[in-house]
Amino acid sequence: MWAYVVRRLLLMVPTLIGISLVNxxxxxxxxxxxxxxxxxxxxVDASASVEAGEAERVFRSAFNLxxxxxxxxRFTLDDGEILWLVxxxxxxxxxxxxxxxxxxxxxxxxxxxxxxLIRLGNAADALPSExxxxxxxxxxxxxxxxxxxxxxxxxxxxxxxxxxxxxxDGQFGAGVLSMTLNRLYANAPRRPIVRYGEEMxxxxxxxxxxxxxxxxxxxxxxxxxxxxxxxxxxxxxxxxEADTSEWEYSFGDKASMFFLDTRFAKYWHNLLKFDLGVSFxxxxxxxDKIWEKMPISLTLSLGSLILAYIFALPLGILSGVTHGSxxxxxxxxxxxxxxxxxxxxxxxxxxxxxxxxxxxxPARGFRSENYEQLTSVGQIWDVVVHVTLPLIxxxxxxxxxxxxxxxxxxxxxxxxxxxRTARAKGLSEFVVVMRHAARNSLxxxxxxxxxxxxxxxxxSVIVEVIFQIDGMGLLGxxxxxxxxxxxxxxxxxxxxxxxxxxxxxxxVFYAVLDPRISYK
Amino acid sequence: xxGAHKPxxxxxxxxxxxxxxxxxxxxxxxxxxLVGVFFLATYAPIVxxxxxxxxxxxxxxxxxxxxxxxxxxxxxxxxxxxxxxLMFTLPIAVAVAVFARGRARRALFVLxxxxxxxxFGYVNSIKEDHRQPSHDWVxxxxxxxxxxxxxxxxxxxxxxxxxxxLTPPLSRGKLRPGAEEPPKExxxxxxxxxxxxxxxxxxxxxxxxxxxxxxGIVAVALYVTVGIFLGGLAGYFGGWVDDALLxxxxxxxxxxxxxxxxxxxxxxxxPNIFHIMGIIAMLSWPNVMRLVRGEFLRQRAIDYVxxxxxxxxxxxxxxxxxxxxxxxxxxxxxxxFGVAGAILIESTISFLGFGDPAxxxxxxxLKVGGENASSGRHLVWVAGxxxxxxxxxxNLIGEGLRDALDPKLKK
Numbered sequence: 001m002w003a004y005v006v007r008r009l010l011l012m013v014p015t016l017i018g019i020s021l022v023n024x025x026x027x028x029x030x031x032x033x034x035x036x037x038x039x040x041x042x043x044v045d046a047s048a049s050v051e052a053g054e055a056e057r058v059f060r061s062a063f064n065l066x067x068x069x070x071x072x073x074r075f076t077l078d079d080g081e082i083l084w085l086v087x088x089x090x091x092x093x094x095x096x097x098x099x100x101x102x103x104x105x106x107x108x109x110x111x112x113x114x115x116x117l118i119r120l121g122n123a124a125d126a127l128p129s130e131x132x133x134x135x136x137x138x139x140x141x142x143x144x145x146x147x148x149x150x151x152x153x154x155x156x157x158x159x160x161x162x163x164x165x166x167x168x169d170g171q172f173g174a175g176v177l178s179m180t181l182n183r184l185y186a187n188a189p190r191r192p193i194v195r196y197g198e199e200m201x202x203x204x205x206x207x208x209x210x211x212x213x214x215x216x217x218x219x220x221x222x223x224x225x226x227x228x229x230x231x232x233x234x235x236x237x238x239x240x241e242a243d244t245s246e247w248e249y250s251f252g253d254k255a256s257m258f259f260l261d262t263r264f265a266k267y268w269h270n271l272l273k274f275d276l277g278v279s280f281x282x283x284x285x286x287x288d289k290i291w292e293k294m295p296i297s298l299t300l301s302l303g304s305l306i307l308a309y310i311f312a313l314p315l316g317i318l319s320g321v322t323h324g325s326x327x328x329x330x331x332x333x334x335x336x337x338x339x340x341x342x343x344x345x346x347x348x349x350x351x352x353x354x355x356x357x358x359x360x361x362p363a364r365g366f367r368s369e370n371y372e373q374l375t376s377v378g379q380i381w382d383v384v385v386h387v388t389l390p391l392i393x394x395x396x397x398x399x400x401x402x403x404x405x406x407x408x409x410x411x412x413x414x415x416x417x418x419x420r421t422a423r424a425k426g427l428s429e430f431v432v433v434m435r436h437a438a439r440n441s442l443x444x445x446x447x448x449x450x451x452x453x454x455x456x457x458x459x460s461v462i463v464e465v466i467f468q469i470d471g472m473g474l475l476g477x478x479x480x481x482x483x484x485x486x487x488x489x490x491x492x493x494x495x496x497x498x499x500x501x502x503x504x505x506x507x508v509f510y511a512v513l514d515p516r517i518s519y520k
Numbered sequence: 521x522x523g524a525h526k527p528x529x530x531x532x533x534x535x536x537x538x539x540x541x542x543x544x545x546x547x548x549x550x551x552x553x554l555v556g557v558f559f560l561a562t563y564a565p566i567v568x569x570x571x572x573x574x575x576x577x578x579x580x581x582x583x584x585x586x587x588x589x590x591x592x593x594x595x596x597x598x599x600x601x602x603x604x605x606l607m608f609t610l611p612i613a614v615a616v617a618v619f620a621r622g623r624a625r626r627a628l629f630v631l632x633x634x635x636x637x638x639x640f641g642y643v644n645s646i647k648e649d650h651r652q653p654s655h656d657w658v659x660x661x662x663x664x665x666x667x668x669x670x671x672x673x674x675x676x677x678x679x680x681x682x683x684x685x686l687t688p689p690l691s692r693g694k695l696r697p698g699a700e701e702p703p704k705e706x707x708x709x710x711x712x713x714x715x716x717x718x719x720x721x722x723x724x725x726x727x728x729x730x731x732x733x734x735x736g737i738v739a740v741a742l743y744v745t746v747g748i749f750l751g752g753l754a755g756y757f758g759g760w761v762d763d764a765l766l767x768x769x770x771x772x773x774x775x776x777x778x779x780x781x782x783x784x785x786x787x788x789x790x791p792n793i794f795h796i797m798g799i800i801a802m803l804s805w806p807n808v809m810r811l812v813r814g815e816f817l818r819q820r821a822i823d824y825v826x827x828x829x830x831x832x833x834x835x836x837x838x839x840x841x842x843x844x845x846x847x848x849x850x851x852x853x854x855x856x857f858g859v860a861g862a863i864l865i866e867s868t869i870s871f872l873g874f875g876d877p878a879x880x881x882x883x884x885x886l887k888v889g890g891e892n893a894s895s896g897r898h899l900v901w902v903a904g905x906x907x908x909x910x911x912x913x914x915n916l917i918g919e920g921l922r923d924a925l926d927p928k929l930k931k
Binding site: 015019022023029339340343344345351352454466473476488496500 | 772773784787864868889894911
């Protein structure tokens with residue numbers, strides 16, 4: 001038995017990996033609508049574009065979207081590529097798309113391209129010949145794209161674009177220098193460590209202090225770059241040369257960067273640490289947020305399951321025993337109708353009539369506001385009163401399904417030979433049904449439990465939204481409205497784990513119930 | 521059993537199943553209701569539209585109604601255009617079903633389907649705006665005192681009359697306090713009440729049927745195709761292919777669907793009904809795959825597969841020309857229940873407010889009803905009742921089909 005449980009637990013690991021992989025793919029798809037600077041309320045806010053840009057940066061680094069997906073080859077970047085990207089806004093033919101892509105790509109490269117930027121800045125007024133030929137090659141490639149696209153609106157521009165880029169004159173050099181300085185300020189400063197909901201260690205605090213000090217110094221350098229670009233560059237160079245060890249990669253550094261400094265690796269690393277990130281809304285760790293909602297949702301799910309079994313089994317047995325009678329026909333029809341009732345329909349009707357119309361039960365929430373002041377019996381009663389309607393809404397469908405299943409199982413068993421034997425022995429009909437038939441038809445219904453778990457956990461979303469119960473479902477619903485991907489990712493992983501645990505329990509239970517099944 | 525039910529010698533499998541199905545009263549009735557619902561949805565513009573068939577209004581030639589059928593200003597959704605065309609091509613299909621027999625019938629059906637799809641594609645590519653957005657036929661015809669021949673109800677799927685919002689059923693529009701009183705002739709009557717924007721609920725439910733049926737059928741067609749293909753691969757080849765595909769199915773079945781749906785919807789900037797079909801298909805294929813896999817495992821041990829192999833047929837041909845047609849029975853049953861399930865998922869998504877905002881679906885009406893506690897109760901009943909009814913009849917048909925296909929019951 002224990003060996004079976006252990007084996008099942010081990011088998012859960014690949015499933016869990018698969019589920020995480022699905023979520024990884026979705027997170028990667030979230031990459032697509034980038035740059036639509038979306039503020040937390042979901043509106044595009046042009047006035048706060050700097051803030052929105054920063055929010056997006058935080059979002060991207062939270063999910064490591066600024067890293068390459070599978071393999072990181074950024075240590076092979078050369079000055080030519082960076083020059084091409086940095087100089088994108090200087091080219092009149094660059095499309096908006098190109099400018100945006102260049103900005104985003106440079107943003108993603110982060111601190112790693114500081115040496116390139118320093119070198120480029122220092123070489124800006126007299127570019128070495130290999131950089132020039134690199135630039136010309138890029139130009140030839142990009143020109144094909146420009147020719148396919150629309151003609152720029154500016155009619156003074158030569159069209160078609162010239163075969164070679166404009167000369168690398170002083171104007172171009174000054175442009176590159178100013179772009180480089182901007183980029184340096186955007187990419188070079190380290191970011192402070194941000195932790196919410198937990199104490200910051202002393203090391204972290206000290207690190208943050210140095211980072212903040214450095215940020216202030218670099219800010220001063222940046223402020224000078226408009227008035228005195230060369231002077232600013234000299235400062236940057238000095239700052240860079242003070243400690244270049246960070247950018248000198250050994251072979252081991254490169255190997256670990258190649259494999260580990262990627263979205264994929266970081267995603268798994270965080271999952272294994274059970275670190276699902278922070279919510280974008282209140283900056284609290286996702287795991288904590290979900291953890292505190294879980295008891296509420298589990299009360300609903302488990303309560304619904306228990307209710308369903310308590311009512312479904314007798315109903316199914318009764319209906320099976322009286323098969324063909326009028327009462328059975330009515331039960332069957334009613335159960336079938338209930339089975340087809342959408343949860344939201346039942347929920348809305350219950351809420352409408354029992355709370356608004358007749359004012360019998362509280363309309364929303366899991367407990368009253370004065371919950372803390374109630375006696376313990378009062379507290380239990382309070383919760384019961386609050387969950388009655390949601391539980392009914394959640395249970396009706398599965399109740400009908402189970403009892404239909406129970407009935408057909410019973411009908412199948414009741415034709416079996418051992419039932420005839422039991423009757424022939426002269427046992428009473430009650431004993432025949434309850435001890436021989438019903439117990440044997442119970443087994444398949446236990447397996448339903450595993451299959452219905454995802455449905456019940458999902459169904460709680462609807463019920464929680466209708467009755468405004470502050471559980472995981474409502475959390476997920478609000479997370480969609482607020483585009484809080486971290487919470488959604490966490491919910492997906494955690495509910496999947498819950499489901500798997502439920503399925504495991506079902507299987508173990510099944511094994512206990514049915515001694516014929518051996519799990520060797 | 522009496523002689524009337526004795527199997528006829530030479531009866532085909534299809535005929536046996538049909539005979540068994542016909543014995544199931546509720547299932548047959550449900551099938552007829554479904555056909556009725558389908559026809560109603562198809563001919564919705566004849567039942568309810570705020571554009572006259574004909575009018576002698578000055579400067580109008582031809583039928584404004586006819587022109588509006590391919591007008592994106594009136595019908596922004598391709599689904600509606602599809603059904604509007606179906607109004608004209610459906611009689612052809614019915615005629616084929618009634619008059620043609622055997623092979624000719626099948627060939628004509630295929631021709632009809634291709635013709636309809638090509639026509640739909642063509643209309644979709646040429647459709648242009650025939651109507652100014654502010655053009656209101658009801659008001660214009662009234663003001664010009666012109667004669668007009670109208671559809672049964674003068675309400676469009678999205679002809680908002682916000683001054684009459686949340687009117688109870690079977691009553692004239694309930695004027696919002698403070699709104700300007702319209703002339704008596706323009707005061708609308710709402711059979712099933714109006715929603716929060718003053719849309720006629722009956723009209724919206726009618727047009728919502730189109731969306732629900734389309735989403736149900738297309739999503740199921742999508743995942744049944746995927747399921748048959750993958751299930752066939754798994755069952756036919758076995759080994760690691762089987763293991764890998766079963767593992768994928770296991771993963772998808774373990775994820776609580778609604779949370780995954782929420783996650784996917786949150787990353788879609790503007791979900792439309794095709795996204796929703798895709799999401800439903802993505803979550804539902806494992807069921808079909810496992811069914812088909814089981815059937816393939818059973819069938820591939822039977823002699824006809826061995827003889828097909830001996831004849832040197834390719835694997836793909838054996839799988840999809842020989843085994844697949846023999847393994848379709850459970851898939852049909854599962855697909856019927858699947859349509860009901862897909863409609864439920866779609867209305868859940870719309871109910872939560874994450875559906876296609878342009879599509880007047882039932883779930884959206886339910887959401888509006890839920891937001892307006894007592895004044896929107898008729899919305900809850902009508903929209904919820906519509907979802908309930910369609911799910912109920914689909915489940916009844918599925919039951920009937922399952923019983924008819926069940927060899928244990930064959931007599």
